[in-house]
Amino acid sequence: MRRALGIGLWVAMVIAGLAVFLLLPHFVSDFHSRDLAQAGAFFIAIIGLNLVTGYTGQISLGHGALMAIGGYTTALLVVHEHWRDVWTIPLAGIVAGIVGFVVGLPALRLSGLYLALATFALAVALPDLIKKFSHFTGGTDGENFLASAPKQVTGLGGITIFGHSMTQNHFLYYLTWSIGIIGFFLAWLLVRGRAGRTFRSVRDSEVAAASSGVNLAATKTVAFALSGVYAGVGGALYVIQNEIVDPLSFTVSVSILILVGAVVGGLGSLWGLVLGALFVEYLPTISTHVSTRPGVPDFVYGAAIIVVMILLPTGAGGLIQRLVRPLTSWLYTRP
Amino acid sequence: MPEALLELEDVEARYGQVRALHGVSLGVAEGEVVAVLGANGAGKTTTLRAVSGTVRRSGAIAFAGKSIARRSPEFVARLGIAHVPEGRGTLSELTVAENLRLGAYTRRDRAAVREDERRVLDHFPWLEERRDQRAGTLSGGEQQMLALARALMLRPRLVLLDEPSLGLAPKVVAEIFRIVGELNEREGLTVLVVEQNASLALSASSRAYVLESGRVALEGTSAELRRDESVRRSYLGY
Amino acid sequence: MLLALDWTQLAQQTVIGLSSGGTWALLALAIVLIYRSTGVINFAQGEMAMFSVFIAWSLVNHGLAFWAAFFLTIAISFAGGVAVERVVIRPVEAAPVLTVVIVTLGLLFVVDGASKIFWSPERRTIPNAFSTRPIDVAGVAFSIQDLGNIAVSLGLVVLLWGLFRYTKLGLALRAAAGNPDESRLLGIRVSWMLALGWGLAAALGAVSGMLTAPALGSFDQNLMQPVLLYAIAGAVLGGIESPLGAVVGSLLLGVFVTLIGTYVGWVGTTLRLPVALAVILGVLLIRPTGLFGRSEARRV
Numbered sequence: 001m002r003r004a005l006g007i008g009l010w011v012a013m014v015i016a017g018l019a020v021f022l023l024l025p026h027f028v029s030d031f032h033s034r035d036l037a038q039a040g041a042f043f044i045a046i047i048g049l050n051l052v053t054g055y056t057g058q059i060s061l062g063h064g065a066l067m068a069i070g071g072y073t074t075a076l077l078v079v080h081e082h083w084r085d086v087w088t089i090p091l092a093g094i095v096a097g098i099v100g101f102v103v104g105l106p107a108l109r110l111s112g113l114y115l116a117l118a119t120f121a122l123a124v125a126l127p128d129l130i131k132k133f134s135h136f137t138g139g140t141d142g143e144n145f146l147a148s149a150p151k152q153v154t155g156l157g158g159i160t161i162f163g164h165s166m167t168q169n170h171f172l173y174y175l176t177w178s179i180g181i182i183g184f185f186l187a188w189l190l191v192r193g194r195a196g197r198t199f200r201s202v203r204d205s206e207v208a209a210a211s212s213g214v215n216l217a218a219t220k221t222v223a224f225a226l227s228g229v230y231a232g233v234g235g236a237l238y239v240i241q242n243e244i245v246d247p248l249s250f251t252v253s254v255s256i257l258i259l260v261g262a263v264v265g266g267l268g269s270l271w272g273l274v275l276g277a278l279f280v281e282y283l284p285t286i287s288t289h290v291s292t293r294p295g296v297p298d299f300v301y302g303a304a305i306i307v308v309m310i311l312l313p314t315g316a317g318g319l320i321q322r323l324v325r326p327l328t329s330w331l332y333t334r335p
Numbered sequence: 336m337p338e339a340l341l342e343l344e345d346v347e348a349r350y351g352q353v354r355a356l357h358g359v360s361l362g363v364a365e366g367e368v369v370a371v372l373g374a375n376g377a378g379k380t381t382t383l384r385a386v387s388g389t390v391r392r393s394g395a396i397a398f399a400g401k402s403i404a405r406r407s408p409e410f411v412a413r414l415g416i417a418h419v420p421e422g423r424g425t426l427s428e429l430t431v432a433e434n435l436r437l438g439a440y441t442r443r444d445r446a447a448v449r450e451d452e453r454r455v456l457d458h459f460p461w462l463e464e465r466r467d468q469r470a471g472t473l474s475g476g477e478q479q480m481l482a483l484a485r486a487l488m489l490r491p492r493l494v495l496l497d498e499p500s501l502g503l504a505p506k507v508v509a510e511i512f513r514i515v516g517e518l519n520e521r522e523g524l525t526v527l528v529v530e531q532n533a534s535l536a537l538s539a540s541s542r543a544y545v546l547e548s549g550r551v552a553l554e555g556t557s558a559e560l561r562r563d564e565s566v567r568r569s570y571l572g573y
Numbered sequence: 574m575l576l577a578l579d580w581t582q583l584a585q586q587t588v589i590g591l592s593s594g595g596t597w598a599l600l601a602l603a604i605v606l607i608y609r610s611t612g613v614i615n616f617a618q619g620e621m622a623m624f625s626v627f628i629a630w631s632l633v634n635h636g637l638a639f640w641a642a643f644f645l646t647i648a649i650s651f652a653g654g655v656a657v658e659r660v661v662i663r664p665v666e667a668a669p670v671l672t673v674v675i676v677t678l679g680l681l682f683v684v685d686g687a688s689k690i691f692w693s694p695e696r697r698t699i700p701n702a703f704s705t706r707p708i709d710v711a712g713v714a715f716s717i718q719d720l721g722n723i724a725v726s727l728g729l730v731v732l733l734w735g736l737f738r739y740t741k742l743g744l745a746l747r748a749a750a751g752n753p754d755e756s757r758l759l760g761i762r763v764s765w766m767l768a769l770g771w772g773l774a775a776a777l778g779a780v781s782g783m784l785t786a787p788a789l790g791s792f793d794q795n796l797m798q799p800v801l802l803y804a805i806a807g808a809v810l811g812g813i814e815s816p817l818g819a820v821v822g823s824l825l826l827g828v829f830v831t832l833i834g835t836y837v838g839w840v841g842t843t844l845r846l847p848v849a850l851a852v853i854l855g856v857l858l859i860r861p862t863g864l865f866g867r868s869e870a871r872r873v
């Protein structure tokens with residue numbers, strides 16, 4: 001009886017979530033739909049980061065760079081090869097996934113602090129590297145969709161899907177969050193299965209995992225590759241939303257931002273990540289609303305991060321788990 | 336029993352959500368060596384941690400008549416309680432000499448500290464030649480003796496000794512207990528020792544408590560407990 | 574080619590390199606100090622140092638003589654470091670490492686923002702600690718400022734080393750950093766030792782900043798950002814767990830970057846930062862624990 005109740009609650013939550021997703025744009029302004037779409041792009045990247053850092057324990061301060069790879073793949077395909085922007089997304093993910101795999105290889109030798117430093121250095125170096133290969137990447141000016149390839153931009157001036165007409169911003173919102181939901185679901189399947197257990201065993205103790213037969217190298221590089229795919233897709237969507245990319249679109253600040261989103265959302269748990277994504281999307285805006293006097297937005301931004309971390313050291317996910325635990329243990333224990 | 340130096344009454348302790356002690360009451364008088372025995376997981380180490388304040392606890396804990404139930408480990412050390420933890424607690428990156436110096440960290444009486452250092456080196460003369468050796472490179476037995484020496488540098492009123500025999504060869508363990516016995520006889524050192532090796536602990540102590548699942552299952556003089564065969568077999572495993 | 578080497582220039586460039594490396598070494602030492610005691614890289618260390626420089630500027634601006642301002646700033650920075658640890662780090666002392674990392678990142682923004690609130694983002698100057706005249710040593714001209722920087726940096730390092738090695742407080746700091754639980758049992762107030770560590774680190778950063786700022790001519794809030802990267806690079810090179818390593822690594826890095834900038838044409842001065850980043854990556858790939866770190870043996 002309790003099990004049925006548990007499953008029922010679950011289904012109700014999922015339906016409620018989907019309802020919110022579908023109906024939200026009708027309750028917020030068009031402009032906010034754009035913001036939410038961008039939050040969605042971060043959400044996808046944060047899922048990926050959570051897979052490699054939260055579940056597998058490999059700290060990465062460089063996932064902004066993987067987003068950049070995805071974003072630039074999209075930009076170059078749209079501007080130079082004249083692909084439709086939305087069709088570039090899978091390829092952006094794959095390319096970023098491959099780069100993630102490559103990054104994962106030397107990472108095998110590093111752990112904890114050293115891995116964080118290495119990925120940090122990569123993230124800092126990336127904008128300069130992009131500028132260095134300017135003949136390939138468009139250099140400091142970057143690539144501008146509206147200027148060079150307006151016909152490849154989907155939804156410009158409105159779009160009609162399944163008989164519904166909608167603004168471009170609404171379209172971007174639905175596109176991003178549909179992909180986000182699918183990505184979330186796939187990640188959820190992954191972590192509750194054997195893969196998830198393998199990841200967590202590596203996080204909790206590499207020695208113990210290896211002695212139990214886990215292939216450390218394969219696990220870590222796969223985790224990096226997977227997180228790369230997510231980051232790449234997120235980066236591609238980000239660029240599609242903004243219709244422009246340049247070397248400064250993805251500085252180390254972005255890497256830091258999505259790490260903050262992952263930690264605030266809750267590492268090692270998927271449910272809080274939506275909150276993490278909303279946090280990193282809206283905090284900068286809210287900070288500027290407090291005052292635009294120089295220094296105040298930064299101060300508010302940093303103070304908010306610190307306060308949230310002090311109040312919720314395990315992130316929103318940790319809080320959700322603590323709140324839900326009594327409920328789930330009640331639901332699933334025999335009376 | 337004479338006026339207790341250390342008194343525990345109905346002490347409970349937990350690690351996060353898990354309760355390890357369910358109401359332990361015991362006492363140690365000045366000049367006694369008291370043993371706490373029991374199987375793995377019975378709560379022996381937790382009892383010592385409750386005294387030194389390194390675990391979440393509730394209940395009454397009094398030292399020399401004053402309550403220490405809410406006190407931090409730093410405060411407890413300043414009162415003269417030296418806790419030699421499980422695993423020796425060696426400050427591995429520091430030298431032997433530095434470890435000893437820190438044993439007297441809370442003391443202000445410089446001359447007396449120097450005198451104690453001489454006395455400690457009398458008990459453990461080999462420490463002198465290893466002064467500048469990194470403490471982490473000592474053998475297990477040597478580290479245990481260093482830990483004891485360091486505790487003595489506090490000029491403690493009470494020593495909490497946690498599983499001194501853990502991981503050590505029998506000969507070394509015997510030596511350690513011999514030294515403890517000597518310190519107790521000659522200098523009146525009060526010791527509360529937790530041990531899995533019941534026979535050893537019973538020969539070194541005057542009284543003992545046997546813990547089971549976080550409670551005191553049995554108490555009495557060590558002589559009694561040693562003699563009682565049924566007790567030995569069911570609680571002490573020999 | 575060796576015979577064509579201009580020894581004078583080599584000596585001069587080396588001293589310049591040591592001077593920069595010396596200021597980086599102080600910040601690197603601060604980073605290692607906090608890493609060893611709190612277990613995280615304090616990403617806000619550079620900004621905290623920058624804040625100290627602005628305090629120094631205000632003191633000088635209000636009429637205080639340079640050296641008085643210098644020492645007062647060090648004292649204020651020390652207090653500030655202790656305060657930061659008590660207010661911001663202590664609440665998350667027991668939290669997972671990444672949480673503390675995020676807190677230091679938040680701190681970065683807070684300090685940066687605060688500095689912009691109190692001081693407008695225009696360029697300022699503070700007076701030089703040492704005169705900029707050249708001095709003749711064995712027939713070669715060196716700048717007094719460079720020699721002075723080296724002297725102050727090395728002097729401070731020796732002072733700190735003495736503190737840690739020979740004083741009871743230093744001993745307690747080391748014990749608290751390495752074995753916090755065991756230290757508590759000995760009566761050491763580990764929490765306050767952490768705060769002390771942060772205070773010392775902040776003081777080191779302040780000196781680093783006050784030596785860096787005049788060397789650049791004018792400065793603004795971005796002053797210490799590159800220095801933080803150089804300091805991290807130097808600490809990684811020398812071994813991030815080792816204070817000696819941090820100092821030697823930074824000095825070596827300073828000389829290396831300066832010499833490469835002078836002798837390898839296409840590097841020049843604009844690519845110094847990428848060179849430092851390359852050093853970080855290179856060291857991490859070859860020998861992560863750096864020159865002086867003990868290599869961790871792990872067979873699995």
